[in-house]
Amino acid sequence: MRLSVLPRVRGHSRARAAAFTGALLGLLATSPLLQPLPAAATSLNVALVSSAEWREHLDGFTMLHLVGEVANNDASDAGVIQVTYNLYDSPTHIRGSEAFLTSDASGADILAHGEATSYNDALPLPAWYDHSAVASVTAAVSQTPPEHNFSITQKACSDANDASHVCGTVSNLNPVAVDQVRVILTFTTTSDPSSAFVDGDGMSLQNNETSSLAAMGTAGDSADFELVRSPDAPVWGGVTFLAESTTTPPAPPDNVAAIASPNQATVSWAAPDNGGSPLTGYTVTTSPADVPPTTVGANQTSTTINGLTNGTSYTFTVTASNGLGAGHPSVPSTPVTPLDVPGKPTGVTAQPGTQTATVSWSAPGSDGGAPITSYTVTSSPEGKTTTTADGTTLSATVIGLSGGKNYSFTVMATNAVGNSAESDASAAVFVPGPPSTPLPGPPGNVSGSAGSGYATVNWSAPVANGANAITGYRITASPGGRAMNAAAGARSIIFGGLANNTYTFSVQAVNGDGNGQAASTNAVTVVNGGGQYHPVAPFRLLDTRNDNRPIVEGENRVVQITGQGGLPDNIAAVVLNVTATQPTGPSFLTIYPSDVIAMPTASNLNFAPGQTIPNLVVATIGAGGRVTVFNHIGSVHVLFDVEGWISTPQTTAGTAGLFRPLTPARLMDTRTGHGGSGRLQAGQTVNLQVAGVGEVPGTGLSAVVLNVTAVSPTANGYVSVLPGGPALSQPPATSSVNFSPGQTIPNRVVVPVSAADRQISIYNHAGSVDVVVDVSGWYTDGTDASAILGQFNAMAPTRIVDTRDSQNDAAHAGALGQGQSFVLPVTGAGRCSAGSSGAVMNVTVTDTTGSSFLRVYPSDANPVPFTSDLNWTAGTTIPNLVVVRLRAADGVVTIYNNVGSTSVVADLSGCFN
Numbered sequence: 001m002r003l004s005v006l007p008r009v010r011g012h013s014r015a016r017a018a019a020f021t022g023a024l025l026g027l028l029a030t031s032p033l034l035q036p037l038p039a040a041a042t043s044l045n046v047a048l049v050s051s052a053e054w055r056e057h058l059d060g061f062t063m064l065h066l067v068g069e070v071a072n073n074d075a076s077d078a079g080v081i082q083v084t085y086n087l088y089d090s091p092t093h094i095r096g097s098e099a100f101l102t103s104d105a106s107g108a109d110i111l112a113h114g115e116a117t118s119y120n121d122a123l124p125l126p127a128w129y130d131h132s133a134v135a136s137v138t139a140a141v142s143q144t145p146p147e148h149n150f151s152i153t154q155k156a157c158s159d160a161n162d163a164s165h166v167c168g169t170v171s172n173l174n175p176v177a178v179d180q181v182r183v184i185l186t187f188t189t190t191s192d193p194s195s196a197f198v199d200g201d202g203m204s205l206q207n208n209e210t211s212s213l214a215a216m217g218t219a220g221d222s223a224d225f226e227l228v229r230s231p232d233a234p235v236w237g238g239v240t241f242l243a244e245s246t247t248t249p250p251a252p253p254d255n256v257a258a259i260a261s262p263n264q265a266t267v268s269w270a271a272p273d274n275g276g277s278p279l280t281g282y283t284v285t286t287s288p289a290d291v292p293p294t295t296v297g298a299n300q301t302s303t304t305i306n307g308l309t310n311g312t313s314y315t316f317t318v319t320a321s322n323g324l325g326a327g328h329p330s331v332p333s334t335p336v337t338p339l340d341v342p343g344k345p346t347g348v349t350a351q352p353g354t355q356t357a358t359v360s361w362s363a364p365g366s367d368g369g370a371p372i373t374s375y376t377v378t379s380s381p382e383g384k385t386t387t388t389a390d391g392t393t394l395s396a397t398v399i400g401l402s403g404g405k406n407y408s409f410t411v412m413a414t415n416a417v418g419n420s421a422e423s424d425a426s427a428a429v430f431v432p433g434p435p436s437t438p439l440p441g442p443p444g445n446v447s448g449s450a451g452s453g454y455a456t457v458n459w460s461a462p463v464a465n466g467a468n469a470i471t472g473y474r475i476t477a478s479p480g481g482r483a484m485n486a487a488a489g490a491r492s493i494i495f496g497g498l499a500n501n502t503y504t505f506s507v508q509a510v511n512g513d514g515n516g517q518a519a520s521t522n523a524v525t526v527v528n529g530g531g532q533y534h535p536v537a538p539f540r541l542l543d544t545r546n547d548n549r550p551i552v553e554g555e556n557r558v559v560q561i562t563g564q565g566g567l568p569d570n571i572a573a574v575v576l577n578v579t580a581t582q583p584t585g586p587s588f589l590t591i592y593p594s595d596v597i598a599m600p601t602a603s604n605l606n607f608a609p610g611q612t613i614p615n616l617v618v619a620t621i622g623a624g625g626r627v628t629v630f631n632h633i634g635s636v637h638v639l640f641d642v643e644g645w646i647s648t649p650q651t652t653a654g655t656a657g658l659f660r661p662l663t664p665a666r667l668m669d670t671r672t673g674h675g676g677s678g679r680l681q682a683g684q685t686v687n688l689q690v691a692g693v694g695e696v697p698g699t700g701l702s703a704v705v706l707n708v709t710a711v712s713p714t715a716n717g718y719v720s721v722l723p724g725g726p727a728l729s730q731p732p733a734t735s736s737v738n739f740s741p742g743q744t745i746p747n748r749v750v751v752p753v754s755a756a757d758r759q760i761s762i763y764n765h766a767g768s769v770d771v772v773v774d775v776s777g778w779y780t781d782g783t784d785a786s787a788i789l790g791q792f793n794a795m796a797p798t799r800i801v802d803t804r805d806s807q808n809d810a811a812h813a814g815a816l817g818q819g820q821s822f823v824l825p826v827t828g829a830g831r832c833s834a835g836s837s838g839a840v841m842n843v844t845v846t847d848t849t850g851s852s853f854l855r856v857y858p859s860d861a862n863p864v865p866f867t868s869d870l871n872w873t874a875g876t877t878i879p880n881l882v883v884v885r886l887r888a889a890d891g892v893v894t895i896y897n898n899v900g901s902t903s904v905v906a907d908l909s910g911c912f913n
C-alpha cells in the first residue's frame with residue numbers, strides 16, 4: 001500500500017500520529033539514503049531515541065522523510081511532543097526549520113511515563129537543501145504546545161450515509177489570533193492490520209479546496225470542516241483528530257548585501273517567505289557588534305547602519321519576524337570595510353633656512369580607516385609644495401622659497417580614499433637669503449560668468465612673465481578652495497561641478513619658478529538648472545506581495561521613497577525598475593509625484609491579466625519624499641527596485657552623474673555571438689565590456705544606460721543586469737527584465753559599471769534566453785573637473801504624442817504603418833527647453849497588427865542605428881522607457897516602425913540640459 005503524499009508550503013508545521021510497523025523500520029534501517037542525525041537536548045526529560053532521514057521519489061518530485069522515535073522518560077505524563085529540525089542550505093548555515101507534533105500510538109494527546117512513539121514527517125525536498133539536524137524535542141506536563149491549542153468536535157455530515165466523509169468543528173483556544181489552522185486526521189484501518197494507523201496525508205481537506213481551513217481570527221473563533229478519504233487511502237475503522245496552526249516564523253532573508261561608506265554601511269536584502277503570517281519587521285545585526293541591532297519595518301528591504309568604525313571589516317545578518325516571532329538569521333553578507341579620508345594634521349610648525357623651511361606636524365587623530373600614504377606641505381604665498389614618500393614621515397623641507405619674505409605652511413594627509421582637509425596654517429616665519437627669481441605678474445582682464453553648475457573664467461596673459469616662460473595657469477575657486485590647471489596658451493577655462501553659491505576665482509600664471517601673483521574675477525552666482533544622477537547597487541524598496549496588499553482598482557497608493565535604503569531626504573527623482581505581477585485585469589499603472597492634485601494623463605506600465613511585466617521609471621518625487629501609484633482596472637502586485645536617484649538642483653555639486661547621450665549602438669546579441677557570449681543558460685552569469693566600446697569612453701564613466709531585450713526564453717524567469725563581477729552563486733535580489741516562455745520583451749536599464757574594468761554582469765534566472773543589449777548613453781564619474789551640462793530636469797509625466805488623438809499626433813495621421821517613421825518635436829512649450837541634449841520618455845505601442853519593433857533615435861543620426869527600443873507580438877500593448885539624444889539643431893527625434901501598424905504614445909518625464 002502506498003500512501004498519497006501531498007506537497008505543502010515550506011516552513012509550515014505538520015502533525016504526525018502514525019506508528020511504524022516493523023517492516024517500515026526494517027526498510028529505514030537498510031536504506032542507503034539514511035543519514036544519521038545527532039540527538040538533541042530534551043525538555044521535561046522527553047528524549048529523542050533515534051533519528052534518520054530518507055528520500056522518496058513520487059510523481060516527478062522528491063519527498064524528504066524525517067523519521068525517528070521519541071520517548072517520555074519523565075515521571076509525569078507529557079503532552080503532545082513537538083520535534084523541531086533545523087534545515088541547512090550549507091554545512092553550517094540554517095536556512096529554515098521544520099516543526100511537527102507527534103502523539104502516542106493511540107493518537108491521544110498524552111504520552112504516558114515510559115511510553116515511546118515513532119514519527120515520520122514528510123515534506124517536498126527544497127532545491128537548496130543540504131542536510132538537517134534535530135534542534136529540540138519538547139513537551140509540557142498536562143499541557144498542549146501553543147500551536148496545538150485547538151479543540152475539535154466531531155459532528156454528523158450532511159449526508160449521513162456517506163462513510164467516506166468525516167465532519168466537525170475546530171475552535172481556536174489560543175489567546176491570540178491564528179492565521180490558519182490545519183486539521184490532521186489519523187484512522188484505524190480494517191483492511192491492513194499490519195498498518196494499524198495511517199498518516200493524515202492520506203486525507204484531503206475539503207474546506208475551500210485547500211489543505212487548510214480558512215483564517216480563524218481571534219480566540220474562540222471556530223470553523224467547520226469536512227474531510228474526505230483519498231482514493232488510495234484504506235477504509236477506516238476509527239478516527240483521531242489533531243489540529244495545529246500552519247503559521248511559522250519567517251524564513252531567513254536572501255541576498256543580503258552591504259555597501260560601505262564613511263562610518264556606515266547600507267544593507268539590503270530580499271524579503272523571505274513569511275511563514276503564513278504577515279511580516280512585522282526585520283532586525284539587522286552587525287558583526288562585530290559595534291552597534292546595537294537595527295530594527296526596521298516590514299515594508300523595508302534595506303537600511304543604513306550608522307556608527308561603524310572606519311577601517312573595521314563588518315558582516316551583517318538579517319532576521320525577519322512575524323506574529324509568531326523571529327526566524328533564523330540570514331547568511332552573513334560579504335565583508336565590507338567603511339573608509340574615509342584622514343582627519344587634518346595638527347600642530348604644524350616651521351623652521352626657516354636659507355630659501356627653505358623645514359615643516360613638522362602631528363598625524364591626524366584618524367586615518368579614516370585606511371593607512372596614510374603621504375603628506376603634502378604647501379607654502380603661502382607662492383604655493384610651493386613638497387610631498388613625503390610615505391605616511392610615517394612627519395616632517396618635510398620646502399625649497400625654492402624667496403629670501404627676505406614671511407611664509408606660513410599647511411599640511412594635507414592622503415590615504416586610499418582621498419585627501420584630508422588642509423591643516424591650520426603654521427605661524428609665519430621669516431625666510432632669509434637672496435630674493436628668488438621674479439615670478440609672473442597677475443593675469444589681466446580676469447572675469448567670470450555663470451552657467452548651470454559651472455562658471456566660465458577668462459583672462460589675458462600677464463604683462464610680466466618673470467624670469468622664465470609661463471608654463472600654465474592655476475585657477476582657484478572661493479569658497480571651497482578647489483583648483484584647476486590650464487595650459488600656457490589657454491585664456492579661459494570651464495570650472496565645473498559647482499553647487500549653488502556665489503564664487504570668486506583667482507587666476508595665477510605659473511612658470512618654472514612657481515606660481516605668480518593672483519588676480520580675481522568678479523563675483524559669480526551659480527544656479528544649477530538640473531540634478532545629477534547617483535547610481536546605487538539595485539535594491540528592492542517595495543513588494544506588495546510581502547503583506548499581500550495588491551493595489552486595487554482605482555487606488556492611488558502613496559509610497560515613501562526618501563529615507564529608504566539609504567536614499568537621502570532631498571532628491572528630485574528616483575530611478576525605479578517597476579514590475580507589475582499577478583494582475584487580475586487589463587490595466588495600466590501611472591506613477592507620479594504625491595503632491596500633484598490632478599493625476600497626469602500618462603501611463604508607465606500596461607499589462608494584460610496574469611502578465612508579469614517590468615519597465616524602468618524615472619519618478620519625480622513629491623512632497624515628503626513620496627510618489628503615488630495609480631492602478632486603473634482590477635488588482636495588481638507592484639515591485640519597486642531602485643537603480644539610482646537624481647539630486648535636486650539646490651544640492652547638486654561635483655561633476656559626477658552628468659549624462660552623455662549617444663546615438664544608440666548594439667553591444668551584445670547572443671543570437672549571433674556579438675559581444676562574446678552565446679545564449680544564456682539557467683543560473684549563468686556573463687560579463688560584458690562596455691567602456692571603450694563604440695562611442696562609450698574607456699574611462700570617466702560611472703554608469704551606462706542600456707536597452708536590454710530578452711528573446712525567445714524557454715521558461716518563466718528574469719534577467720538581472722548588475723555591475724561587473726564574478727559569476728553569481730545565488731539569484732540576485734532584483735530583476736531587470738521579466739519574461740514568459742517564447743516572449744520577446746525589452747526594458748531600459750541604468751546600471752553602474754564595475755570600478756576595476758568598467759564591465760557589467762548579466763544573470764539569467766531560469767531556462768535559456770537570448771539577450772540583446774543596446775547602449776544609448778553614459779554618466780560621468782566625477783574625475784573630469786571641467787565636465788559640465790548633462791544635468792536632469794525632472795517633470796510630472798506629460799503626454800507629447802498619441803497617434804490615436806488627432807489633436808496630439810505630431811502631424812502624423814493615425815497609426816504608424818510598416819516601414820514608416822515620423823519626427824517628434826521634444827523641445828518647446830511644456831516640453832524640454834531649447835538646447836536640451838537628451839530626454840527621458842515612456843513610449844507605448846498599442847493596436848499592434850504585427851510582430852515588430854520600434855526604433856527611437858536622434859534625427860541627425862547617420863547612419864541610422866541598428867537598434868530597437870520596443871519589441872512586441874501582434875495584438876499586445878507594450879511600454880518601454882526611452883532615453884534618447886535630441887537633434888542639436890531643433891530638439892527632435894525620429895520614431896520608426898518595422899512591421900505592420902501600431903499606435904504610438906509618448907509621455908515625457910524629464911530632460912537633460
